[in-house]
Amino acid sequence: MIPLSIPKIEGNESKYVLDCLTTGWISSAGSYVTQFEEMVAEYAGAKYGVACMNGTVGLHIAQILLGVTADVHVIAPNITFIATLNAIKYTGAQPILIDVDADNWQMDLDLLEKYLQENTELKTSNNGTFSFDKSTGKRVRAIMPVHVLGNIGDMKRLLAIAEQYHLDIIEDSTEALGSTYDGKHAGTFGKIGVFSFNGNKIISTGGGGVIVTDDEEIAKRAKHLTTQAKVSAMDYIHDEIGYNYRLVNVLAAIGVAQMETFPETLKAKKKMDAFYREHLNGVGDIQFQEIPEGADPNCWLFTFSTSRMRELLDYLNQNGVQSRPFWMPMNQLAMFKDDIYINKNDVSASVYENSISIPSSAGITKEQLETVVRTIKEFYSK
Ligand SMILES: Cc1ncc(COP(=O)(O)O)c(C=O)c1O
Incomplete structure (x- = not known):
């Protein structure tokens, strides 16, 4: 895995x-x-x-x-x-x-x-x-x-x-x-x-x-x-x-x-992020998290959105690529459901339903990155 x-x-x-x-x-x-x-x-x-x-x-x-x-x-x-x-x-x-x-x-x-x-x-x-x-x-x-x-x-x-x-x-x-x-x-x-x-x-x-x-x-x-x-x-x-x-x-x-x-770790994370952005661009209906102007993120955990998130999650985990869904929005948790929640279209719900995190370790190898990308492409080609 x-x-x-x-x-x-x-x-x-x-x-x-x-x-x-x-x-x-x-x-x-x-x-x-x-x-x-x-x-x-x-x-x-x-x-x-x-x-x-x-x-x-x-x-x-x-x-x-x-x-x-x-x-x-x-x-x-x-x-x-x-x-x-x-x-x-x-x-x-x-x-x-x-x-x-x-x-x-x-x-x-x-x-x-x-x-x-x-x-x-x-x-x-x-x-x-x-x-x-x-x-x-x-x-x-x-x-x-x-x-x-x-x-x-x-x-x-x-x-x-x-x-x-x-x-x-x-x-x-x-x-x-x-x-x-x-x-x-x-x-x-x-x-x-x-x-x-x-x-x-x-x-x-x-x-x-x-x-x-x-x-x-x-x-x-x-x-x-x-x-x-x-x-x-x-x-x-x-x-x-x-x-x-x-x-x-x-x-x-x-x-x-x-x-x-840490400086090398940070470089490795950015390299990992750049690899995914290059090789997953245009694959299926994948949407990347947008980076706001002025922001230079540390690329901690690569996460993207897709309308087939649950299917993809199962597929990746069954095929040796550990993946995770995103956090359930706070307003959906029992402890916070009565707290004030300011929203127009409850974007949180769709971010949650569509987002998936994929392997992002700083030590991930080129071969592992290629395997992750290949497995994701395989999923969308089926
Ligand atoms: C957004 C966020 N807040 C708080 C924490 C809590 O940090 P810790 O696990 O070190 O308690 C984490 C990490 O787990 C986190 O991702």
Whole structure:
């Protein structure tokens, strides 16, 4: 079976892990953690990085850092991986789901703007000016764009909308390490960005995440909250409810090695993407995900649309090509079906029904790429 997306482990991973094991620095203290944080932040062009156990907890902490609580809304796209929405719901806040763009599958900014124009009002108090949803009376606290599949939407426009409506941005950039818009890295447009390093991501620590920010206070508090909110190095004194969300040194060691080879990994992903775009162009009724002007995606997971998605999915999986359907839209899941969903034609439903992801590992060989393309062509010729 040609796997969907597996990590490429070809650098100093074992050397650094062995170093942790032989020196005994396997837990959450250790120099690889700091090194990994610095490497990720520096690569992305952020001032600070705080490592955590995975992207999901990073997104959870990001909510807490911005003061997201049960009495506010957070805006998120309707097509995303469940963790985006879970992170909002952990705080008790209510998501506002926005349908996605039919071509690039990112949050539809026309719908976002329409929602904010028609359904919210600005109120000013001593604490500042904030947007409130007119139907629920709740403050709309933040927008959480998701760089779906490493692609990246019109960030310039999103920033302008956020500013106009006094909303902060938390970027779910879990899939987008290495993606840029107008030369600026995913994860650095908002107040906080979060990367994931789980097994299927562009690089992996097995499981892991890094929160990035330019705000020193946010970074300090992120570290504090992810390490049980302990205030004294010696005494067990804690000043708020904290979390044991810290990444351990062994995993950070893998991360350091993965970051060292990241430029080659990114090149390999782009090559894979270019191969598919060249050889699948015009095959059957395949439609590629559109790349917005200004975006330079990391090409994390190659995904396309076809009206015969379910048939193709079965065919590929039965013929040695591991393939996956896309995420079920959030509004279709029981936990979110009662949340506000802003849409015109429910584009999410058709993106979901038609989209399929195919093998995209950075280490995929030319022969494997050719096999995938040949198998897809075989399917359409039947
Ligand atoms: C869009 C999105 N958000 C959040 C996550 C959560 O990251 P993690 O698996 O590291 O918890 C992932 C990845 O799994 C993701 O793809």
